[in-house]
Amino acid sequence: MSQPRGQNESSSRQESAESAPLWSLIPLADFKAPSGAAPEVVRSGLHDLWRRLRGDGLHMDGEQAEAQAEMERPSTQLLDWAAPEPDWATEDPTGPVRDLGGWLEQETPSAGVQTLVDTPIPLLHDRLTHWADQQGYAIIQPPPPETILNTDRGWIDGLPLDSGQRFLLPCLERCFLRHHNGLDLLRRLIERIDRFRPALLVVCNSWAWRYLCQVEKIDDVLGAPLVSAPFGDDLLNRWLSRSAHKASPVELVFREASSGKAVLDTIDLERTVESNSSTFLKNLAARSRGNPRVAWEIWRRSLLTTKDSTVGKDAQDAAKNDEGFTLWVRPWDQVQLPDLTGGANHADGMVLQSILLHGQLSQGILAELLPFAPSQTLSTLHRLRSGGFLQRDGTQGDETRGDESMWKPAPTGYPAIHRFLTNEGFLVDQL
Amino acid sequence: MIDNFFQHLLNDFNIDVGTIDVRPLVLILLLLIAGWLITNLAQRYLPRIADRLPARTRSRLLSALPGVSVIFNVALVLASLVILIASYKTSSLFSLVGAAGLGIGFAINPLVTGIVAGVVAIYEQAYRTGDWVTVDGDYGVVKSIGLRSFKIVTPDDTEITVPHNRLWTHNIANANSGNPDHMVVADFYVAPDHSAAHARQTLWDVGITSPYTQLTKPVIVVLHEKPWGTHYRLKAYPMDGRDEFQFISDMTVRGRAALNRIGAQPASVLPVADTQ
Numbered sequence: 001m002s003q004p005r006g007q008n009e010s011s012s013r014q015e016s017a018e019s020a021p022l023w024s025l026i027p028l029a030d031f032k033a034p035s036g037a038a039p040e041v042v043r044s045g046l047h048d049l050w051r052r053l054r055g056d057g058l059h060m061d062g063e064q065a066e067a068q069a070e071m072e073r074p075s076t077q078l079l080d081w082a083a084p085e086p087d088w089a090t091e092d093p094t095g096p097v098r099d100l101g102g103w104l105e106q107e108t109p110s111a112g113v114q115t116l117v118d119t120p121i122p123l124l125h126d127r128l129t130h131w132a133d134q135q136g137y138a139i140i141q142p143p144p145p146e147t148i149l150n151t152d153r154g155w156i157d158g159l160p161l162d163s164g165q166r167f168l169l170p171c172l173e174r175c176f177l178r179h180h181n182g183l184d185l186l187r188r189l190i191e192r193i194d195r196f197r198p199a200l201l202v203v204c205n206s207w208a209w210r211y212l213c214q215v216e217k218i219d220d221v222l223g224a225p226l227v228s229a230p231f232g233d234d235l236l237n238r239w240l241s242r243s244a245h246k247a248s249p250v251e252l253v254f255r256e257a258s259s260g261k262a263v264l265d266t267i268d269l270e271r272t273v274e275s276n277s278s279t280f281l282k283n284l285a286a287r288s289r290g291n292p293r294v295a296w297e298i299w300r301r302s303l304l305t306t307k308d309s310t311v312g313k314d315a316q317d318a319a320k321n322d323e324g325f326t327l328w329v330r331p332w333d334q335v336q337l338p339d340l341t342g343g344a345n346h347a348d349g350m351v352l353q354s355i356l357l358h359g360q361l362s363q364g365i366l367a368e369l370l371p372f373a374p375s376q377t378l379s380t381l382h383r384l385r386s387g388g389f390l391q392r393d394g395t396q397g398d399e400t401r402g403d404e405s406m407w408k409p410a411p412t413g414y415p416a417i418h419r420f421l422t423n424e425g426f427l428v429d430q431l
Numbered sequence: 432m433i434d435n436f437f438q439h440l441l442n443d444f445n446i447d448v449g450t451i452d453v454r455p456l457v458l459i460l461l462l463l464i465a466g467w468l469i470t471n472l473a474q475r476y477l478p479r480i481a482d483r484l485p486a487r488t489r490s491r492l493l494s495a496l497p498g499v500s501v502i503f504n505v506a507l508v509l510a511s512l513v514i515l516i517a518s519y520k521t522s523s524l525f526s527l528v529g530a531a532g533l534g535i536g537f538a539i540n541p542l543v544t545g546i547v548a549g550v551v552a553i554y555e556q557a558y559r560t561g562d563w564v565t566v567d568g569d570y571g572v573v574k575s576i577g578l579r580s581f582k583i584v585t586p587d588d589t590e591i592t593v594p595h596n597r598l599w600t601h602n603i604a605n606a607n608s609g610n611p612d613h614m615v616v617a618d619f620y621v622a623p624d625h626s627a628a629h630a631r632q633t634l635w636d637v638g639i640t641s642p643y644t645q646l647t648k649p650v651i652v653v654l655h656e657k658p659w660g661t662h663y664r665l666k667a668y669p670m671d672g673r674d675e676f677q678f679i680s681d682m683t684v685r686g687r688a689a690l691n692r693i694g695a696q697p698a699s700v701l702p703v704a705d706t707q
Contacts, residue, residue: 052483180636180689214646215639342483346671350642370642371681423485425611425670427646 022239023095025226028117028209031431034232036286037279040332051342074305074327081248082327083240083300088293089126096124097131099226103201108166111199115225117209119431120356121293121411123228125170125203132168132201140167142174143185145365149177151184159189161196168201173208173359179369183216194221206429207356214427227431230290233281239292240299241265251324256280257304257311258331260318283332287415289431297411302335304328338388338413340420347372349424351380352409352417355390356429360408381407389413455518459511466507470500474575478560486671490611493561497553497576504578546578549595556609557598563606563613563672566593572672586676612645612668615675617682619663625695627654627661633689638667641685643678645670660698 035041073079096116097104103114118124132139143155161167169175176186193200202222204212209225212218219225231239241264244252254263261278280302288294304311304327311328319326340348354369355361363381367374384390391410409417422428477496481489551557553576558564562573564583569591571583580594597603607613621630631652638650648668655662665686669678687697 053480178640178642180633180640180685181692182640183636211646346674354642371677371684425486425645 020238021092021095021098022231022235022242023092023098024229025096025099025116026229028225028227028430031227031230031290033289033431034230034282034285036283040279040283040286043333048341051339054342073301074303078327079300079303081250082244082252082254082303083296084243084247086243086296088122089130091127093127093131093134096128096228100201103199106199108164108199111166112197113193113200113202113222115202115204115222117206117225117227117431118203119206119289119291119414119429120359120409121291121414122205122359123291123293128168128201128203129170132166132170135166137168137201138163138165140169142171145177145362148175148185149179149181149368151181153185153188156185156188156192159192161192161198161200163198166199166201168203170203171359172202172204172212173357176208176212177365177369178211178354178357182369186212187216190216190218190221205357205359206431207353208358210427210429211357231285231288231292231295232290233285236281236285236292236295237265240296253319253322253324253326254303254329255315255319255322255326256331257315257328258334260312260315263329278329280329280332287337289415289418291411291414291431294411294414298335298337301337301412302330304330338410338416340387340389340416341423343387344420346424347376348380348384349421349426351377351384352389353421353426355407356409356417356421360393360406362404362406364404366407384413385410387413389417452518455514459514462507462511462514466504470504470578473500474577478575481561486611490561490609494559494609496560500576501550501553546595548598549576549578549581552576552581552595552598557603558605559609561672562609563675565604565606566597567601569593607672611672612648613672613675614648614666614668615679617665617679617686619665619683619686619690620660620698621663621690622660622696622698625661625690625693629693630654630661630663630690630695633693633695634663634665634686637682637686637689638665641667641678641681643669643671643674643681 036044074082100114103111106112116124116128129139138160140159143152147155172186175189176182204225206227209218229235244254244264255261256263256278259278263278263280284295284298284302288298315328350370351366354366361369363374363378366381367377370377372380381390385392385407388410390407390413393406393408418428473496478493481492484492558573558576558581560573560576564571564573566583569583569585571585571589571591574582574584574590576582580592583591583593585591619634631654634652635650638644638652639646644650645668649666651666653664653666655664665682667678667682669675690697
């Protein structure tokens with residue numbers, strides 16, 4: 001049975017869009033974070049100003065907000081159908097290297113160094129490590145922080161950079177510390193890289209890259225880096241639609257709970273495609289600064305239960321003819337996200353910047369880097385964690401070694417941290 | 432009641448009250464009181480509001496405050512003059528202004544010179560709210576600028592009131608001149624037996640790794656050879672000028688530790704007359 005012409009065209013367009021890769025690399029200089037819808041930009045600007053003038057505390061208690069979100073959240077099974085968690089180590093594993101053609105094709109001795117810059121909510125680190133491991137690359141593990149502070153050069157001397165292998169250095173940000181003893185090993189490493197010019201992929205956190213470019217002019221030696229292209233609303237639409245389509249046994253239709261506008265394009269090729277008409281994804285892309293990992297966390301938090309009381313009448317009318325299961329999305333201005341505006345001080349900024357600079361830090365090392373009493377640092381860390389800005393990973397401390405758990409930025413809190421540090425005049429990254 | 436007060440005042444100066452309508456005077460008085468109130472409220476609360484704004488916005492707002500305040504007050508005075516001129520005959524006006532001016536002029540001559548100096552200071556931008564200034568040996572941040580004087584708060588949290596007319600007789604050193612950034616210096620006195628190049632690099636590392644440092648501004652280490660050793664000056668900009676003394680302390684603590692680590696010992700004898 002032949003399909004109507006318009007339907008054929010839209011189906012083939014969607015098929016070709018479906019087959020296009022989601023992930024690509026672009027030069028850092030070309031990176032531009034997506035911008036939000038104009039009304040939302042104005043609304044959030046006024047909201048920020050009001051919060052500053054009122055001098056509010058941290059926008060919400062992370063645990064309280066989590067509890068509230070939990071009450072309104074769909075069941076875990078439905079969430080896993082609608083927004084399944086990607087395996088960040090294997091998600092499109094060749095994505096990060098697809099645009100490295102020239103570097104991959106060159107003979108090992110002449111390939112040289114290629115740098116990639118990643119965000120503190122990493123998109124490249126896990127996938128590149130997984131891929132390089134499969135390809136038999138030598139993966140250079142960063143030295144322990146104590147080795148960096150003691151400027152123990154044994155770590156450098158043990159690196160076989162002249163062995164003719166291909167290498168991956170997956171986290172340059174953990175090869176130094178922002179401490180007066182913390183740059184020596186990095187300088188030696190850069191000297192060695194410059195001397196031996198190994199076939200080396202270097203992945204560096206965007207905050208560390210900016211810092212090292214500023215103080216060490218590292219880009220003069222390591223060259224212009226590549227970054228993962230930002231996920232604007234189009235890419236988010238394709239990615240989230242595709243994930244839901246793959247994971248869910250029933251067709252899902254995502255609609256804004258207030259207006260009933262479709263948030264994602266439906267993916268069913270047998271039906272006429274309904275384009276998303278909501279600005280939700282545009283605002284989501286802007287808020288997440290094009291980082292799909294941040295966007296996914298916010299997206300999952302935005303999905304609502306199907307209780308009719310939470311859904312406007314217009315929205316219910318719009319969903320009357322949906323063939324699939326309708327899942328409601330919280331209107332953008334009602335999405336509860338951590339906010340530092342008006343509630344944080346300069347010392348909080350220093351703690352956050354230090355953690356972003358190195359991707360993750362233990363409380364013990366943080367106390368070495370910051371001019372505060374350890375008790376003050378500890379209380380700041382816990383306050384920022386309860387506000388939803390930081391999360392704690394790893395083993396809990398024991399009596400002999402102290403607290404070795406790592407503090408890192410929480411994905412949903414990261415955009416607020418970025419905005420706060422930018423406004424307060426800290427040196428921020430370019431992503 | 433105010434009407435009665437003016438009637439008595441005019442009687443005292445032998446002005447024919449029968450020919451003068453006092454309502455414009457009441458209006459002018461109310462205008463001036465309102466102006467004084469608004470200016471004082473702005474001086475008191477705008478810096479507090481500015482404290483909650485981003486660093487760059489804060490600096491701009493505080494810098495603009497005195498100028499806006501002067502323009503506002505000058506506008507009020509002009510408005511008062513217009514009301515006077517429009518309301519009275521010239522002869523009555525001259526009598527009124529002459530009588531008031533003579534009395535007030537004698538009473539507040541120092542105040543007037545202070546106000547004039549204040550206007551000049553604001554016009555020349557010698558200091559603005561938020562600037563770090565040294566006046567006659569007193570160093571601190573300008574907290575507010577009034578009609579007659581301005582207030583600075585020292586690092587010891589002591590408030591000093593400085594009359595504007597100090598401008599005529601003293602140098603006023605301004606560390607940042609309306610910019611959010613100002614350079615601060617940490618001093619180190621090192622005994623002769625050390626590698627100066629190594630010490631200089633070490634102190635530079637201290638500057639670029641301090642969490643207070645504004646990294647978009649230069650970090651500089653200069654040194655002077657002295658009979659007792661070497662005087663190092665580590666110069667950098669704090670991200671927030673309000674952190675100046677914590678910044679200097681942080682650089683000093685870390686600088687001492689770093690110099691000690693490379694074997695550079697502090698100078699043991701520092702001649703009193705040669706500390707610069």
